[in-house]
Amino acid sequence: MKINPSHRNQHFRRSQVVNSNHHSNFHVREHCYRRLVEISPEPIVVHSDGILTFLNRAALKLIGADSQEEMIGRSIFDFIQIDYHCIVKSRFLEIGGEDNYLDFIPIELIRIDGENIETEISSVEAFNFLGRAVIQSVIRDISARKRNDEFLIRSDKLSAIGQLAAGVAHEIRNPLTTLIGFTQLLKSKYNEPYCVIMLEELDRINLIVNEFMLLSKPQISNIKQNNVKILIDSLIFLLKAEAIINNVQIFSEIEENIPLIFCDVNQLKQVFMNIMKNAIEAMPTGGHFIIQSQVSSEKVVLRFIDQGHGIPKEQIPKLGQPFFTTKEKGTGLGLMVCYNIIEAHKGTIYIESVQGRGTTVNITLPQSLMT
Incomplete structure (x- = not known):
């Protein structure tokens, strides 16, 4: 059967239009995706096979980089403390699909200046390109949050210990004052060298008791x-x-x-x-x-x-x-x-x-x- 050349040309032109539309739609999607990631207040990095392909402004600030150019093409593991490499790699392998969102896990991030900061990372497959998963990872700085948590825990401890210490110190102070007074009397009457040693140790106890009193909530x-x-x-x-x-x-x-x-x-x-x-x-x-x-x-x-x-x-x-x-x-x-x-x-x-x-x-x- 012979194929009419005009039909072949029409089919070829339709194929070109479909491919053109496909590439056009892909570029529009990519532009919209980049725009959404760029304006996100969360630090976001995009990578494939561990190689960085994009970082938004928040991520550049977190890592301490000046521009995309100095980061793209580098391994994401250059900026993760080595003790966390295995767990992060295994997490990337677990993704396996665009809907498989991984919960945050804590890691230590290494900034450009060498400073280590406490962060948490969560990853998801953004899309698949030529059979390779393109992964989007959100990395949050949690150092301030951890300091606040530690401060609250410390405050609770200080309050409880302060009340206990002040109560104990109050009970010790009265007999301690009596002991110091009688030891000073013995020293003035008999001038025993042991009294000097006893007074030095009693003064040290008194110093500790005074510090105990200060542990209660300062007024x-x-x-x-x-x-x-x-x-x-x-x-x-x-x-x-x-x-x-x-x-x-x-x-x-x-x-x-x-x-x-x-x-x-x-x-x-x-x-x-x-x-x-x-x-x-x-x-x-x-x-x-x-x-x-x-x-x-x-x-x-x-x-x-x-x-x-x-x-x-x-x-x-x-x-x-x-x-x-x-x-x-x-x-x-x-x-x-x-x-x-x-x-x-x-x-x-x-x-x-x-x-x-x-x-x-x-x-x-x-x-x-x-x-």
């Missing part, structure tokens, strides 16, 4: 507007001699026009003094101790940065717990009192540390205590 009664710069400058002057002995140089980089804050100046002085003395003691061979400030909306952030030996990563969550200390002769109560005072001022303490490089204590305080 911030003397609230006034105070200049944090003047307060810290006065403490630097008091600690100058101790810093010189330890070969520590103190640098204050607090802004001259830092806003006044409502606070109990004596209680904040106790917090700052504790942190500054800890920083100096953490640098027995000397170093730089820097105090910085940053004003953010209605808050004032103070950073106390030392070049000490640092704190092991696994010990940082335990800081502020009773009787946990990194010092040989510490009680672990001083920092716990600091947490209580800052919490009473509606502020927060966040500690960062790297072994061998030093520790940074971040204190955030509101400019007003009004609720």
Whole structure:
């Protein structure tokens, strides 16, 4: 049977139109998809066989990249901490279909600058291209959320322990006062050397009891507007001699026009003094101790940065717990009192540390205590 050439041409033209429409529709879909992903507030990365093909603005900001060009073509695993490689790879293999949405799992993300941040990742197959799955992954920064959760847990612990400690300390204080009085009487009458030793140990017990009393909810009664710069400058002057002995140089980089804050100046002085003395003691061979400030909306952030030996990563969550200390002769109560005072001022303490490089204590305080 002969085929009419005109029919063959019509069929060919119809085929061209169908293919053209198919490619046109694909490009329209791809453009719409890219547009939706780009404007999403969630950090989204698109990848195939582990190779990045697209990142939206939020994802570039999260990773710390300046442009798409420096990211496209790189492996997504370049930015995932190696301990999580196996679980993430197995999760990608589980997707197998455009409707198979995977729940979020926690991972550590490595930013361009090398900083590790806590995130969570969820993935789904966006579409299939030439037999290869194109995967869309949402990566959320959960470090702030984890800090808030830890702060709430710590606050509950501080409240319970503070009430218990204050009750025990109150019961100990009365007999302790009697023991100190009679020991001083014996010392003045018989001048026994044992009395001196007993008085030293009783004074140490009294110091611990006083710290127990401070663990109860601090009553911030003397609230006034105070200049944090003047307060810290006065403490630097008091600690100058101790810093010189330890070969520590103190640098204050607090802004001259830092806003006044409502606070109990004596209680904040106790917090700052504790942190500054800890920083100096953490640098027995000397170093730089820097105090910085940053004003953010209605808050004032103070950073106390030392070049000490640092704190092991696994010990940082335990800081502020009773009787946990990194010092040989510490009680672990001083920092716990600091947490209580800052919490009473509606502020927060966040500690960062790297072994061998030093520790940074971040204190955030509101400019007003009004609720």
